[in-house]
Amino acid sequence: MLDFDKFTKYxxxxxxxxxYPTALEFSESFDYDAYLSKLHSQDPSRELSLYFHLPFCKNACYFCGCNVVFTSKEDKKERYIDYLTRELQILSTHIDVNRPVIQLHFGGGTPTFFDADQLHRIITAIKSHFKNFAEGAEISCEIDPRHIDEAQMKVLSDAGFNRVSFGIQDFDDKVQVAVHRVQPYDITKTAMELARKYNMVSVNVDLIYGLPHQSLETFKKTLDLAISLDPDRFAVFNYAHVPWLKKTMRKIDETTLPHPAEKLSIMRYTIDHMEERGYKMIGMDHFAKPEDELFKAIEKGELHRNFQGYTTKGGADLIGIGLTSIGEGADYYAQNFKDMESYEAAIDAGKLPHERGVALNEDDRIRQYVIMExxxxxxxxxxxFERLYGVKFAEYFADAVEALKPFEADGLLTITPSSIECSTTGTLLIRNIAMPFDAYMKRHASSDKAFSKTV
Structure with a gap:
């Protein structure tokens, strides 16, 4: 059993x-010319990963931290498709579109808020520029089960999409009403059946713990209902309550949020229950069946993390396309404009809609490697690590190793001259364990509104 008093101190x-560095370090000093310079100097042997942000939602889910545009107007979606197509045309003049594409992901918003014809047109525009999709490419789409029909699923399947992720969050009626997302089990089950009918090789479902009115007992029921759908992967996220950043979160009554000890008990139970049902923990908050490629990757120590989540596809240049999208190269991050007016104005001027980013120095890259591992x-x-970067770990990170000693004393990890390895309990606090290696944390230490809480 966990000593909750001990672990809630974290x-x-x-x-x-x-x-890493986090988005808080992005700035407009990484300007348009700096971004183009990075694009033009990309290693032609590196593969491509494409992320498309489709930002529209019909209604607000109060827990959501994504960058969304609420609308019910078709003309807004049509206009966005037009600008997305023009952005692709501009992008194709700045990168080698013949490089192999190993990943394509539609995120949102609600990508399937676009109907079947609209999705088809977006995909056609993409493939008119990027024609070299690698064999076995990971092509995925986030789906709200309340907004998916057979015509849309067929369009995705015909276009080569092989992975989908369904948002569930929680099946409890009281929780669903509190977060303004009423989604009965039967609707989700129907969406799952469509995914299987159209041969999606991997289906993920998202759950969130820490929502209003949740308890261990209510979440047990949600977990069993979700497992009954037989997904290949689970993402079980710790709710990030940041009402100072997301206005819709202010509609949540904070007195109904579970205590950190309750959240830890939910996560501890989830790990044990998932393993009993044949799922294994991979990365932070994620679970997969043993035959899943993500599980095989973590067994080999080859799992990677980026803005699309966990993946086996490391070493690719990620290009962010669409409103607020983030891209990642070997030594930079770049983000598009977050507001539609600026996004459209850039494209009208014949430019990519780049707003800000950060160029990584050598120290950033060293710390990025450690944190992401x-x-x-x-x-x-x-x-x-020492072979890759030519530095002595114990000397370079003497302060971080010292800061981790209390974690080791609490049984959260083991440090030897050749490795750092987290215990099962330590994985629950992996964000805390990574933080001593973050050179920018001191800058934000006095602010309680820079990040969400780790527990």
Missing amino acids: SKPGPRYTS LMSNFKLDISR
Whole structure:
């Protein structure tokens, strides 16, 4: 059993490390010319990963931290398709579109808020520029089960989409009403059946713990209902309550949110219950069946993490396309405009809609490697790190190793001259374990509104 008093002491604001440096370090000093320079100098032997942000939703889900545009107007979606097509045309003049594409992902918003014909036109525009999709490419789409029909699923399947992710969050009626997302089990089951009918090789479902009115007992029921759908993967996220960033979160009554100890008990139960049902934990908050490629990757220590989540496809240049999308190269991150007016104005001027980003220096890249290894594989091969970067780990990270000693004393990890390895309990606090390696944390230490809490 967990000593909750001991482990809730680690509940403090911290990054989720979908990037390092985090988005807080992005700035407009990484300007348009800097971004073009990075695009033009990309290694032609590196493969491509494409992320498309389709930002529209019909209604607000109060827990959501995504960049969305709420609308019910068809003309807004049609206009966005036009600008997305023009952005692709501009992008094709700045990168080698013949490089192999190993990943394509539609995120949102609600990508399937676009109807079958609209999805078809978006995909056609993409493939008119990017024609070299690698064999076995990972082509995926996030789906709201309340907004999917057979025509849309057929369009995705015919276009080569082989992975989908369904948002569930929670099946409890009281929780669903509190977060403004009423989604009966039968609707989700129908969506799952469509995915299987159209041969999606991997189906993920998203759950969130830490939502209003949740308890261990209510979440047990949600978990069993979700497992009954037999997904290939699970993402079980810790709800990030950041009402100072997301206005819709202010509609949530904070007195109904579960205590950190309750959240830890939910996560601890989830890990045990998933393993009993044949799923294994991979990376932070994620689970997969043993035959899934993500599970095979973590066994080999080859799991990677980026803005699209966990993947086996490392070493590719990620290009973000669409409103607010983030791209990642070997030594930079770049983000498009977040507001539609600026996004459209850039494209009208014949430019990519780049707003800000960050160029990584050598120290950033060294720390990025360590943090992403810990976040992805829950361990760090120090010998391999030293071979790659030519620095002595114990000297370079003396302060971080010292900061991790309390974690080791609490049984959260083991540090040897050749490795750092998290215990099963330590994986629950992997964000905390990664934070001592973050050179920028001191800058944000005095703010309790920079990040969500780790527990």
